Amino acid sequence: MLGVRVSAFNENGLGEPDQDANSALTELDKGLRSGKVGEQCEAIVRFPKLFEKYPFPILINASLLKLSDVFRMGNNFLRLCVLRVCQQSEKHLDKISNVDEFVRRIYSVIHSNDPIARAVTLRIFGAVAAIIPERQQIHHSIRSSLDSHDSVEVEAAIYAAIQFAAQSKTFAISMCNKVSDMIQGQSTPANMKLQLIPILQYMHHDTNTASMVRSLCIDLLPSYPAQDFVLVTLNTLTQLAAATLVDIPRQVNLLLSYLKNDPRWEVKLKALEHLYELAKPGAHLWPLGAIDDIVDFVKGTKQTRILTQALGVIQVLVESPRMCHEHRVAGSKLKELCSNHCYSPQPFQENLETDGADDVIAALETLILLLTFSNEKHPSHLKVALKCAVRLCEAKQEYCEVFVELLGTRLDSIDSEFTIVICEALGAIGGLKPETLLPLVDTVLSLLTAHAQLPDTTPLQTRTKTMLCTLIFQTLSGYKWNESTYNSIIMVVDNNNLWANYCIARAAVRYGHHKIAHYIFEGLTEQVSSEHFHFWLVCLKEMSGAESQLYSEESSTLVNRLDMAVIHYNKAIAALKAASTPSHNLTFQTEYMKIRTEFLQCLLQLIYTCNILCIVPPPAIAATIVQNTRDEYQRHGYITNQLRKCVKEIKNCGDLHWKLYQTAFDADPATLENMQILQQMCVLLEQCVESICVGGAKVRDEPIEFGSKNIRLESQQLVKACETALKVAQRLAEDGSGSTITHKQVEIIKAIVEILTNASLPIPRYFFQVLQCTSVKLAISPQPRVLGEFISVQAGSQLAVKVEGVIQHGMKPGLFRRISEVIITVTSQLQNNAKNKEVLDPKLLEQVSVLTQTVTPHKDFFTAQFLLAFPRGGQYLLAVEASVVDEHSNTWKTGPRSSLTVKVPEEAKLAPISVPGMANNANVILMAEDSLFIRPHQKKIRLSLIFSSS
Template identity: 25%
Template sequence: MEDSYATSRDQADGHKALLELEKQFNKKARAATLSIQGSQIQALTGFIHMFEQYPYPVVINAAILKLADWFRLHNNSVKYYVYKVFKDASDLHLTKVINIEETVRRILPILGSNDPIARSISLRVLGCMSMIIAEKLDVQFAIIQRLELATDRNELEAAIWAGDQICARSNIFPSVIFSKVVDKLQDKQTPFEIKLRLVKIFRHMHQDIGMARQAKLTCLVLLEDPNTDSKLVIVTLRTLTLLLSQAVIDRKEQINRLLDYALNDQREDICYNVLYDLVLLGKNDIMFDETHIIRLLQMITTTKQRRIQQKAMQCAQTLIETHRKLIVRIIKSDVSLAVFMSYVEECERIMHHSIKQQHYTNMITSARLLYSILRIAFAHKVDENAMDVDMPVLSTLTALGHRVAETITQVDLKLIKEEKSITQSNRFRLRELLKIKADFCLLLEDWDCDATFKNTYTLLTDADDDTAGVLLPYLSTISKKCRKLTSWFPQEAIEELQKRINRPSVYVNLIRLLFRTTESNHKITTELVRLLHEFGSWDRGTECYLKNGWNLYLIGKEAGSCQWFELMHLIMKDLRKRVETEASYCWLSALSSLAQAEHSLSKKEASSNLYIQSMLDLKALRSFDQPRFDQIWFIQLRMEFIQAIERTKAIFTANMTSKKLARQMQTSAVMFRKIAFRYDFIAQAQFGIGKEVLNAIESYKLRALICEHAARTLMGSDQVFICVDPSLIPLITEPETAVPHRRVDTTGYLMHQSKQFLRKVTAWEELAHLESDDRRQICGQDLMHILDAILAEPLILPKSFFKNRKNVNIQLTTEPMLSEQKPITLQQDEDLVIKFEGLVQVNPHVKQLEKKIKKAVTVCFVTAEKILHLDDRIGVNMIFSEPAQMLQAENNQSLLIQPPTVYAANVRNSYFTYTGLLSLPKSKTRELLPKTKKEAWVNVFVKILDENSGIWSIGPLQWGKVIW
C-alpha cells in the first residue's frame, strides 16, 4: 500500500521537476553572441536525470512533447542538445511515450527545411525513436526520400543510420529500403565511406528468405571484386555472418568462407576480424563440425603472426567449449585423431616457444586452449564410464596435462624469484598463470595437490606482500583437493598471520584460507581472537576495536560463510560497539545473535531465543534501511525446522500408547511438510540470486520432506497409505557416488547425507515381519540418528545472505488505487475495472537479469477479511501468491469469496501494464434488500515469468477495501 502513495507523490514531484527545467530553459537571455544560452544547455542536460529519477509515463510523455516543441521552434544548437537527450534516453523511457503522433508531427516537418544540418539532426532523432515509430509509414517514406535526395555527406550518413535503426525494429521497412541500398552499392559514384555504412543494413534482411539470399549475393559480389578495400571486406563478412546466422541459411558455407579467409588471406586485419566472425557464427550453431575445429587448429600452427595466433587460440577455445561433442567425436575417430593430436602437440610447442620469447600472454592463451581440450576429454571418460585401456589417447592427454602444469610451475617460480618486489605486469601474469595451473591441478586425478600447496605456501612465507596477495587465492582454489592440511596448516597460518599483521589485505586473505581449509574448533578460535585483538588495536578499557574495523567485518562474514560461528559471534558483538549508525548496530547485532544461536546449537544448548533476537534486530533494521525479507525468512525457517525436530524427539522419547504416538507423529509430519512448502516458497522469491542459495534451500527442503516421510512411516503400513514425495524420488534413483568433501561442497555433502537418510527410511519396509514394538524400536533408533545428524550440521550461510540488496523490485500502481482508508465504491451490478501498471527495477549489479524477465503475472483475489492478520510474513506472502491452495491448507478457504483471477502482461523494457475486469459476486441478500452494502478486500500480488517459463514470487502485495 505504501508503494501506491509513494508513486503518486513521485509523479507529482516529477511534474514539479519538469516545470523547473522549463523555467530554466525559458530564462531571459543575457547579452551574448552564442546561439544557445548556458541555462538552456543545463536545462536540456537535466532531462535524462529527470527520466531516471521519475520514470513514470505521465512525466515522460509531458517531457518528450516539450522537447519536441523546442526542437521544432529553436535553432540548430538547441536541436543538437535535444537530439542528445533522445540519444541518451533508454528504451525503458521511450516505450512509455503514448503521444507518438504528436511527437513525430513536430519533428518530421524539419526534413523539408533548406538547412542540411537541421535535416541531419532530425534524421538522427528519428533513428533514436526507432523502437516506437518503426512501423510508421510517413517516417519510413521520409527516410527513403532523404536517402535518395541527400547530397550533403552528413545528411546522407544520418539517413543511412536512421534507416538502419528503423530496419532493426520494423517488419516492413527492410523490404522497402532493400532495392535502394542495392542501387547505391552498385553505383560506382557512391563514396567508399558511404558503402561501408550502407552494407551494414543488410544484416536486418533476414525476415524474408528470398531477400536474405539477394542480400547475400550482393555481398558476395563486393567480396569477389579484387579492388574491394580490406575495410569493406571486413564489414561485408561481418554483415554476412550476422545475416546468415539470423536467416538460418547457408551457415556452413559461411563458416567455410570465413576459414578460407583466415587461412589464405595475407591481410592481418581481415584475418583478425574473421576469427571474431567465427565466434559469432559458431556459438550454438549445429552446422559447426569436426573439420572446422581441425582447420582452426591448422591456422594456429601455421600462422607466423603472433597477434593472429593468439586470437585464433581464443576463438578455438570458445568454439570448443561451445561444441564439446566435436572433441569427443574427434577422439573417437581413427581418421581425425592423428591429425588432431599433432596439432595439439604443436600447441604445446607454441607454449614453450612463447615462454622462451617471454610472450606470456600467448603462453597463457595456449595453456587455456589445452586445458579446455583435456577437460572435455576427461569429462567424456567419466560420463561414458570409459576405461583408459579403451581410449589410449587419454593417457597421452594426461601426460600432456602434467607437462603443462610443470611448465607453468617453472614459469611462476621464475616470476616470483626473479625480483624481490614483483612488478604490476608480472603480478598480472603470475595471477593468470596460477589460475591456469589451479585448473590443471584440479583436473588431473593423480596430481599431488597437498605437495603443491605446501611448496607454494613455503614460497609465500618468504615472499613480499604483493606476491603473497597473488598466491593466496591460488592456494584457496587448490585446497579443495587437499586432504592433509589439518595436520600442519592451521599452526603455520597462525604464525604467518603474526608476520603479516601490518598488511590488512594479505592478513584477511590468509584468514579466509584458514577458514576454508580447517574445521572450526575452540582452541584455534581462542588463538585467532588474540591475533585479531592485536590486528584491530583492541582497547581493554572500552573493550572495542580501534582500527581495521571493515577488515574485521570481512573476516567475520567469512567466518559465518565457513561456519566458524563462535568467532563470527565474538567479532560482530565487539564491532557493534564502535558503529556510527543505528542501522549498522542492528545489522551487526542480528549477525551476532544468529552466530551465537548456531554456536549454542552445536553445544546442544537452547537457541530459539537467540534466533528470535536475530529476527527482531533485522526487523528493527527495516525502519532504517529496508533490507530484504528473505534474510529474516531464512532464520525463521531454520528456527522452525529445529523446533520441529526437537518436538519430534520429545514425542518419541515420551511414554505414550501406540495410538497416541501415531497421532503425534502424524502432527509432526504435517509440521515438516509445512516447513518444506515454506522453503519452496522462499526459493521462488530468490530470482537471480544464484545457485549457491537455491542449492542450500533445496537441501533443507529435501531434509524436511525426509523427516515428514520418516514420521509418517514410523508406525507401520497399517496407519495410512504412504507415498514418497516426488521431490525425493531422484534421491532414490540416482546412482551411488563418492562422498563430496564437506568443506569443498557443503550442499553436495548434505545432499549425499540426505540420500543415506532416505534409503535408511525406505529400508523400514523390509522390517514388516517384525513385531510392532521391535519394529518401532529399530525405526525409532534410526529416526533419532537422522534427527541428531540434521541438528549437528551447522547452518549454511551463503555469501548473498550478507548482501543487503534485492535483485528485482517491482513498483506497482493500480487505478483505482487500492486503499484501506478510502474504499472503492461500486454501483449495483457494476464490475470493477482495474488497471495495473508496473515498473520492474533490476539492481544495477545484476543488470543482465532484465533480458530474462518476460512477463508480469498479477494474481488478484477477493476475500471477506483482511489477510495480513492471519499469519506471519512468509505465510501472508504464500497466501497472496497461491490464495486458493494456501487458504485451503490453513483451513480458511471460507475467506475466499471467489477463485483468484490471474492477469499476464508482457514486460517490455522493464515496463508492463494491463487492464482487467474483476467481477464481484452477487448475493441473494442484495436482491431482496437493494440498499444493503457489502464489503470485501481486493488483494493483489505480482509474480514474474522468466525466459524458461519459471515463475518467481517477487511481489509486491497490495490490498484495499471495496464496497458494492
C-alpha cells in the first residue's frame, strides 16, 4: 500500500465554499501550535491564500499577530516562512490595526546573538516598511547593521534601507552621507557597492541632496567601468532624473554618449530603455538635437533589437507637440527614417495623420505579401502587420475592400497556420463591413470542402475549419442560405470533433444562424458525460429551435410561429434549471431567456388582441361608459382594455431588460449593446400600441439612438428591424383618427409585430463566455449567535452595523470596466409578526428606513458603518445590498444582498391596580421614574395617581 501523508488541515487550500473565515483561521492556528516543524511551516505558507480569500482587517490583524508570535519564538526557518508571507501579502499589510504590538514582537529578535535571525528581522521590517516608515528605532537598527561584520546581515540591512528610503523622506536624507561613505570606502566589497547604489535613487527630496548624489554617481562611472556598475549607476541616475525632472537634459546627453560610444550591446540596450523611460514624463525637456542623434545611431546599426527599441523611443517622443513641430519639415531625419523602415518586419503603430495614408497602405500591402510569400514563416510578424491593417480599416472603412481583396488572393494558397491568422483578420474586417466579404464566399466554401474531405485532420486544420465557418456566418448575416452553402457546413460538421462542432454552433447563434446551430446542438446532446452538460446542450438546442421557428417558412401563420417558439423556450428554461450548479448558477442565461419568452408572449397576446376588433363588438352600454369615464377609447369596448394591458406587459418587458443590463457588470460591450437594442425594441412597440389606445400618446419621430455610432455586426439585423418598424409606425401618425381604433391601425400593428418577429436574434457572447469576472463579497457584523436567529436590541437604543467587503477578480481584471466606488444600502422595515395577535397598521409596515453610503475601495477592500434606530418595538428586517460604480460613473446593481432579522422588545404595559381607601371609580397606575427594573437598595418609588371619573 502506498504511504500517504495526511495533513492536519484541509488540502483544498481553504477553498471550501462552506468554510467561513473563522473556521479557516482556527484550522491554521492548530497547525501553528503543532509540535512538528513541518506542520507549522505548512500552516504558515497557507496564510497568503487565506488573506486573498478573506481579506478582512480583523482576520488579517489576528493572523499576523499569531505569525509575529511564531517569528519571535520559532527557529530561523519558521522566521523565513513568515517573511515570505509578509512579502506575498503586501497589499493587506495596511489592515493591521495593532501595528505597535506587531512591531514589538518582531523587534525583540533584533537583539539576538544570531546574525541570521537579525538578518531575517531586518528583511521582514523592509517588507512591511509601508506601514512603519517613520519608526526611529528601526532606522537606528538598519544603520547599526550596516556596520556589521556579517555579510548576510549587511545585505539584509541594505535591502531594508532600500525599502525604507522609498517610503520615508527622513530616512532617505539621513542615510545619504552613510551610503556615500560606504560606496566610496575602500573596505566595502564591490558586490556590496552594487547593492548600495540603488538606494541613491530615492535621495531626491531636496535639491542639495539630489545634486550631491548625482555628482557621486557621475564620479563612479569612470571609477568603476565594469558593465554591472555602469548598468546599475545609469539606472539610479535615470530614476533620480525622472523624479526631479530638472536633470532630464543632462541625463539624456549622458545616455546618448553611452549609446554612441560604449561598445557593449547590453549597455546600449539599457541606455535605450532609460531614454524610453525619460521620454514619457519629459519629452518636452529633451535637449535640441537629441532625436537626431538617435536617428543617426539607428541608421548606422543593423541590429534588429537595437532598431526596435530605438523606434520605440522615437514613437514616444513624437507624441509630444514640440517634437512634431520641430520635425514637420519634409527633409527632416525623422521622416527619412520612417520612410526607410516602413517595410521592416518589425512594424509598430504610430498615430498617423490622414496625409500619406496611401503610402502607408501600399507599404503595408507589400509587407503582407512579403511575409506570406517568404520561405521563412513568421506568423507573429504577419499578425502584427494584419493588426495594423485592421486599425486602418477601423479608422476609415473604405480601406476594407483593399485589404479583403489582398487577403482573399492569399487565402487558398498558403498553409493552415497562416490561414488562421488571415481568417482572424478577415473576421475583424468583416465585423466592420460584412458586405466586403461576399466575393470570398466561393473561395471559403471550396476551402471548407477540401478540409472536410481529409481523412485525418490535425488540431490546426480543425481550428482552420472553425474559423472558415465563422467567416461564412459573418458574411451571410442577414442573407438567406442556399442549399449548397448549408450542405457544405453540414459536411464539415459530420467530419469534425465534438468540441469544434460546439464552437461552430456557438458562432452560428452569435450571428443569428439558428437553423444550422439547431442541427449541431441536436447531435451533441447525447455526446457528453455530465448530466449538467447534457441539459445545457438541450437548452441550447431548444433555444436555437425556438429562434429558427420564428422565421421558418414551413409554419403557416405568425401566431403558429410565435406559439411554437414560446413552447421551445419554456423547454429551454426548464433544461437550463437542470443544468445549473451551485458554482455555475447561470443566472444571466436564465433571465435572458425568460425575458425573451416574455417578449414573444407579449407579441402573441398583441396579435390575439388585434383580432378582437373583428370578432368582439363593443357592448351596448359603451356610450354610457364613455360618458362616465370621459374616455372616448372605451367606445370600442373590450379591445381598448386589452390593448392597454398589452402596453403594460410590453413596458414591463423593457424594464426587465434594463434591470438585467444593470446586473451585467462583467459583460462585453457587444452583449450590452444587444440588451440595449432589445430594450429599445420594447419601447418602440409600447409606443406604437399606446398611440392607438391612449389619448395624447404618439410614436417617436426621431431615429432610434443606441448609444454607439458603429453598431456591431451581430446587432445590425436587430437595428434594421427596429428602423423598418419605425418607418411602418410612422403610418400610425398619418392615419390618426382621433380617438378611434381603426382596422388599418390594427393591421399596421400586426405588420410591426411581423417585422420584429422575423428579426434574427443574435445570442450575445456573455451568454456563453465570461471574459471578465468580478464579484463582491460582504461580511456584516453583528451576526446572530445561531444562524437563522434574530439579533436582539433593547428598546430605545440603536444598532451599529458594520459592513466590510472585498472585490474579487478573475484572470483579466478590468478588461471592460473597473470598480471605482461601492454603494452600500441598508434598508430597515418593520415586519408583521404572524404569532402576535395584534395586526400592525399597514401604514407602519409601509414605512421603510433606507441608509446609503458610498465608499472607495482601497486595494480591493472597503468598509462602511451605519447607525440604525428602531422607532417602536417589533421585528425588523435589515437588508444590506451592494452596488458598484465604474470609472465612467455608471451604477451597476451587481449585489450581493444579505439580510438580518432584528427584534426589539415591545414596551411593557402595566395594568391598573387598586389602592385601599380610594374610590372604586379611581384607577391608579404605578410608574417607575427611570426604569422598569428597580434595584434592591432603591426604597422610594415615585407614584403617579391618575383619576378618571366613571
